Structure formats: structure tokens, C-alpha cells
Amino acid sequence: MDRSVRFLSALGGASTSRVLNLHRIAMDHAKDPEHAQKPLFLSLTINRAFLLKHRTRADEAYLFPSPKTVVTKIIIPFDAHDLRAGGRSLFVDQRGYADMLRSAGHYSDDALDRDLWVLRLLNAVPSLDPFLLREHLRNNNIDVSPTYFSISDGDQQRMVEFVSQEMSRLVLLAGGGDSGGRLVSAMLSNQIDEKLEPLRVTLGLTGSDFREGVFSWRGFLYYKWSMGKFWPDVMNVLRDLSQIQPLGGQTPEQKVYLSSARHSIIATVRDHGNDVNKALAVYDASFRELVEDQSPRHFRDFLLSAPFMFLELGEKLGAISHIVSFWRYRFRPNSQKVDSDELAAIFQDFALGLGDKVKCDKSPIKKPVVIDMTAA
Numbered sequence: 001m002d003r004s005v006r007f008l009s010a011l012g013g014a015s016t017s018r019v020l021n022l023h024r025i026a027m028d029h030a031k032d033p034e035h036a037q038k039p040l041f042l043s044l045t046i047n048r049a050f051l052l053k054h055r056t057r058a059d060e061a062y063l064f065p066s067p068k069t070v071v072t073k074i075i076i077p078f079d080a081h082d083l084r085a086g087g088r089s090l091f092v093d094q095r096g097y098a099d100m101l102r103s104a105g106h107y108s109d110d111a112l113d114r115d116l117w118v119l120r121l122l123n124a125v126p127s128l129d130p131f132l133l134r135e136h137l138r139n140n141n142i143d144v145s146p147t148y149f150s151i152s153d154g155d156q157q158r159m160v161e162f163v164s165q166e167m168s169r170l171v172l173l174a175g176g177g178d179s180g181g182r183l184v185s186a187m188l189s190n191q192i193d194e195k196l197e198p199l200r201v202t203l204g205l206t207g208s209d210f211r212e213g214v215f216s217w218r219g220f221l222y223y224k225w226s227m228g229k230f231w232p233d234v235m236n237v238l239r240d241l242s243q244i245q246p247l248g249g250q251t252p253e254q255k256v257y258l259s260s261a262r263h264s265i266i267a268t269v270r271d272h273g274n275d276v277n278k279a280l281a282v283y284d285a286s287f288r289e290l291v292e293d294q295s296p297r298h299f300r301d302f303l304l305s306a307p308f309m310f311l312e313l314g315e316k317l318g319a320i321s322h323i324v325s326f327w328r329y330r331f332r333p334n335s336q337k338v339d340s341d342e343l344a345a346i347f348q349d350f351a352l353g354l355g356d357k358v359k360c361d362k363s364p365i366k367k368p369v370v371i372d373m374t375a376a
Contacts (some may be wrong), residue, residue: 020133022041025148029145029148039116041115052128053127064091069094071324076088121136129314204296204300216307217303224283244337269323330346
């Protein structure tokens with residue numbers, strides 16, 4: 001197997017907070033009529049691609065009109081049946097992006113405009129987590145098949161229960177009675193309607209500021225629920241990551257890289273976890289002041305700053321979630337067979353997702369064969 005495309009091949013069955021695997025979704029739901037009737041993208045080519053949240057490197061800065069920290073990358077496989085053949089890639093909103101997408105997706109004008117809009121919506125969220133994608137698309141009246149959002153019924157119910165418990169703290173402030181149920185329904189709805197109007201007036205926010213703030217509030221609630229749900233898995237994966245040893249021999253260069261990347265990834269995940277908890281503590285403190293002291297000032301300030309905090313929080317939690325999801329997908333319990341090249345590729349991907357704290361530029365492996373369309 002050509003080791004230079006091994007990681008792209010490994011993506012074949014994975015969807016995580018950093019990877020939306022439309023290739024796998026298309027195969028799994030090929031016979032589902034709703035999947036065909038309500039596609040995420042109108043172009044069949046783009047609707048079978050990979051979307052990745054990609055942390056930009058210094059040599060990619062020139063591709064964008066303004067500096068970007070994290071961008072959305074589209075990878076289109078050359079051969080849908082053999083990912084080892086590699087693919088071609090482009091970034092959302094890079095220079096010349098619309099023309100490149102038109103060519104890659106074989107578009108008509110109307111379909112191109114619609115898919116450009118959807119891609120920009122996906123580019124605006126910090127991670128490709130299915131809950132956030134579903135909510136963001138619903139908020140913008142994009143109706144697509146639920147096959148694109150792998151949220152289990154159990155997780156949906158647990159999320160509703162979590163929001164119900166959180167919102168119950170606002171019941172008295174909202175007037176008691178059935179206000180709690182209406183408040184939960186409004187918080188999980190794709191419309192910011194009259195049910196939340198008393199809260200908007202109390203906080204003294206305009207329509208657009210309130211709408212964006214409530215969406216980010218939902219995101220914070222989801223992140224808070226997620227941290228409680230999956231942080232034990234993070235610790236287990238970090239333990240596995242610290243202990244895993246590749247099969248076969250290692251070159252001296254590989255040995256140095258794997259050791260360095262291993263320690264850096266573990267340290268950075270823990271740092272990101274601490275940062276996420278600090279951001280959630282800001283939310284908790286401002287929300288507590290709202291419900292216990294009936295003082296809206298700090299929560300109003302929180303909602304105004306929430307969209308900016310939401311992006312940073314989503315990037316960090318998305319990178320951690322990606323590590324956990326991909327590790328669980330790739331390594332089954334009691335089966336951690338991997339050679340040095342593949343392990344280095346996995347560590348390099350994790351490092352890129354975590355950002356500048358992890359030095360991954362000196363990885364001893366070749367990058368996956370993905371042709372940059374800007375170079376054509």
C-alpha cells in the first residue's frame with residue numbers, strides 16, 4: 001500500500017468534529033430516497049467529498065484575502081472506490097474559489113449559488129459536529145436529510161433533558177407554570193420567536209444580537225453537555241496514546257518524532273480542556289447571576305461576546321473530539337496494531353488540528369497525495 005496516501009485512505013470510514021465524511025455517508029445511504037431528495041450539496045461530486053476543518057499554515061496565507069486561522073477544506077477523491085489514488089483540494093473562500101468549485105463540481109449557475117451558500121454556512125461554524133451543523137443549517141432555512149447528522153436518538157433525548165434541567169433555573173424568572181417547557185422548546189427550536197421575547201426585552205438586546213447570542217448559547221449548552229459526556233473518553237484515549245507502540249522497526253527520526261508528538265499532543269489536549277472549562281465557567285457565572293440575582297447585565301455581556309467565544313471554544317473542543325472519535329474508529333478495544341508510518345500520520349493529523357502548540361512540521365512522513373487545485 002502506498003504509504004503517502006495512507007491517511008486519506010484511513011479517512012474512508014471516519015466522521016468526526018473535524019471531518020465531515022460525505023464519501024461514507026453517500027455509500028451508507030445510497031438507497032435512501034430522502035438522502036437523494038434532500039442533499040446537503042446539489043453537486044453529486046461535492047456531495048461525495050470530504051470536508052475538513054484545517055488549521056492554516058504560513059505557506060497557505062497568500063491563498064486568502066485576509067488572515068485565516070482555521071478554514072474549511074474540500075477534498076475530492078480521484079476514485080471513489082479507491083482512496084489510495086488520492087484527490088484534489090480547495091479551501092472555502094480562497095482566492096478564485098467560486099470558479100474552482102464550479103469546475104470541480106460540474107455546476108449550473110443556480111446550483112452553484114446554492115452550494116456556495118451552504119459551504120459558507122459550514123465555514124462559519126468552528127467544527128463539523130453534527131449537532132452544530134444541523135442547528136446552523138436549520139437556523140438558515142436549509143432543509144437537508146437527517147442522514148447527514150449522525151446524532152443518535154439517545155443523545156438527542158439526553159441533550160433535551162440537559163437543556164430542560166438548565167432552563168428550569170429560569171422558570172421562576174420567566175413566570176413559572178409551563179414556562180420551563182416553553183423555554184426549552186424555544187431554545188431548541190430553529191426559530192427565535194415570541195417565546196423568547198420576554199428574555200430579549202429583559203436583556204435589552206436587538207434582534208440580530210439576540211439571535212446570534214442565542215445560537216451561541218445553544219452551542220455553549222451543547223459543549224457543556226459534551227464535556228460531561230465524553231471527557232472520560234478523552235482520558236482513556238490519552239492513556240492509550242501514551243502507551244501505543246508501533247509494530248516493526250522505527251528509524252531514529254521516526255522514534256524522535258513519535259516521542260515528541262506524543263507528549264505535545266497529550267499536553268495540548270489537557271491545556272485545551274482547561275481552556276474549555278474556563279470558558280464554560282464564564283457562562284456558568286453569568287447565567288447564575290441572571291437566575292439567582294435576577295441581574296441581567298453580565299449575561300447580556302456574555303451573549304454579546306458569545307459568538308466570538310463560541311468560535312474559539314468550538315475549535316478547541318472540536319480538535320479534542322476529533323482525536324477521540326478517530327482513535328475509537330481506528331483502534332478497536334484490545335487491538336492497537338499500527339506501523340510507524342501510519343502512527344506518525346495519525347499524530348501529524350492530531351497535531352495540525354490542535355494548532356501551533358504542537359510542532360508537526362518536521363514529521364518524518366510524506367504528506368497524503370492531495371493535489372492543491374490552486375497550483376493548477
